[in-house]
Amino acid sequence: MEQRKKRVLGNWKMNLTSHEVRQLAEGMKEMPLADGVEVGVFPGFPYISMVKELLPQIRVGAQNFYPQENGAFTGEVSVLQIKDLGATMVLIGHSERRAIFNEDHLFLKKKVDASLNAGIKPVFCCGEPFEIRNTGGELSFVKQQLEDSLFHLSKPNLMKSVIAYEPVWAIGTGLTATTEQAEEMHRSIRGWISEKYDEETANGISILYGGSCNASNAKELFACPNVDGGLIGGASLKADTFQAIVNSF
Ligand code: PGA
Numbered sequence: 001m002e003q004r005k006k007r008v009l010g011n012w013k014m015n016l017t018s019h020e021v022r023q024l025a026e027g028m029k030e031m032p033l034a035d036g037v038e039v040g041v042f043p044g045f046p047y048i049s050m051v052k053e054l055l056p057q058i059r060v061g062a063q064n065f066y067p068q069e070n071g072a073f074t075g076e077v078s079v080l081q082i083k084d085l086g087a088t089m090v091l092i093g094h095s096e097r098r099a100i101f102n103e104d105h106l107f108l109k110k111k112v113d114a115s116l117n118a119g120i121k122p123v124f125c126c127g128e129p130f131e132i133r134n135t136g137g138e139l140s141f142v143k144q145q146l147e148d149s150l151f152h153l154s155k156p157n158l159m160k161s162v163i164a165y166e167p168v169w170a171i172g173t174g175l176t177a178t179t180e181q182a183e184e185m186h187r188s189i190r191g192w193i194s195e196k197y198d199e200e201t202a203n204g205i206s207i208l209y210g211g212s213c214n215a216s217n218a219k220e221l222f223a224c225p226n227v228d229g230g231l232i233g234g235a236s237l238k239a240d241t242f243q244a245i246v247n248s249f
Contacts, residue, residue, distance in 0.1 A: 005206050006222075007162065007229040008246045009123065010041040010236025011063065011091065021047045025054035027239025033057060034246050037229070041236065042091055045077055052086035061089035061123065064097065067107070067114035079118040089121040093149060095129075095168045105148035112149055116157050123162045123231065124150050125210070126189075130169035138167070139188050146192065155197050163189060163207045164231040170211025172233060179220050182209050186226035215241045218248035 016024065021043060033039055040059030043051045052060045062085075066076035082090065092111045097103045103111075108124075115122045126145040128138040142165065150161065165185050167177050177185075186207045194202035209221050210231030221227055229249075235241045 004204050004228055005038050006036060006249055007038045007040070007206050007208060008242075009039075009059075009061070009089075009164075009208065009229070009231050010242055011094075011210075011231055011233050012041060012043050012236060013063070013096075013233060014044060015237060016044065016047070018047065018050065021050060022054070024237065024239055025051060028055055028058075028242065031239060031243040031246070034249060037246055037249060039246055040089060042089075045082070045085075048082065048085040048087050059088055060086055061091065061121075062087040063091050063094070065090060065111070065115070067110040079114050079120055083118055083120055087120065089123055089162070090115050091125060092122045093125040093145070095125065095127060095166060095171060099168075105145070108149040109152065112153070112161070116153070116160060121160055121162060123164055123208075125164045125166050125231070127166040127168050127171075127211070133167065133169060138185065142185060142189070143192055146189065151192075151196050155201050158193070158197060158201060159204055161205065163205060164210050165189065165207060166210035166231060168211075172212070174212050176212040176214075176217050176221070177209065179224050182221055182227055183224040186224065190226055213245065215244035215248070218245040222248050 040061055042061045042063045062082035065079045065082050066073055070078055093108045112122050126142050128141040132138055132141045170177055189207055190202045206228040208229045208231045209227050213230040213232050214235040232245055
């Protein structure tokens with residue numbers, strides 16, 4: 001069976017202006033890409049095409065879009081517009097979108113469908129907040145997030161998706177999940193996919209870890225059998241640390 005893809009994706013969030021994007025891209029241009037690892041970044045909307053041009057060897061995605069084809073939605077950006085700029089993937093369900101912008105599971109489901117209809121790969125983020133981890137409810141919480149917004153997909157569409165497990169308490173906090181915590185969740189996610197779909201689907205899908213993943217902890221996290229790489233926030237804003245993470249397999 002074909003080995004599932006290893007990936008390291010950088011989520012630049014609402015950081016960097018054009019000059020800084022150029023500088024970061026310049027640093028990344030020199031970096032030798034690790035064999036067999038797909039590397040990608042999610043810049044802010046205005047810089048998608050610029051990054052695509054500056055870094056043709058990596059994948060470029062968007063952090064968001066609005067799931068309507070077009071029309072009177074002032075200030076929003078459609079999936080066709082991000083595709084037009086060169087994005088080939090999109091983040092959906094990031095905890096910041098869920099918490100700050102109140103994106104609920106039905107809206108996320110719409111976004112998943114709209115991205116796949118447009119041929120854009122959804123990188124679906126899930127993860128429990130601290131209170132849930134604290135009371136031991138993390139597995140059922142994450143399972144519900146997946147059932148609510150992702151597990152309605154057909155097998156071929158699920159196979160086109162990437163899942164990122166990002167415990168909310170680990171995002172931007174410097175608190176990383178232990179390898180045991182990450183592996184338990186990733187193994188469980190694969191188990192649910194196997195139950196709902198089949199083993200081939202479960203084994204084929206990349207499940208990334210995100211949440212204070214950096215150059216010092218990436219190696220041990222990526223060594224977990226069910227962790228296929230990372231979704232990197234803060235540590236993706238520096239070319240050398242991002243490269244060190246890419247080299248951590
Ligand atoms: P972090 O963010 O690496 O800065 O914790 C990860 C993310 O939000 O995707």
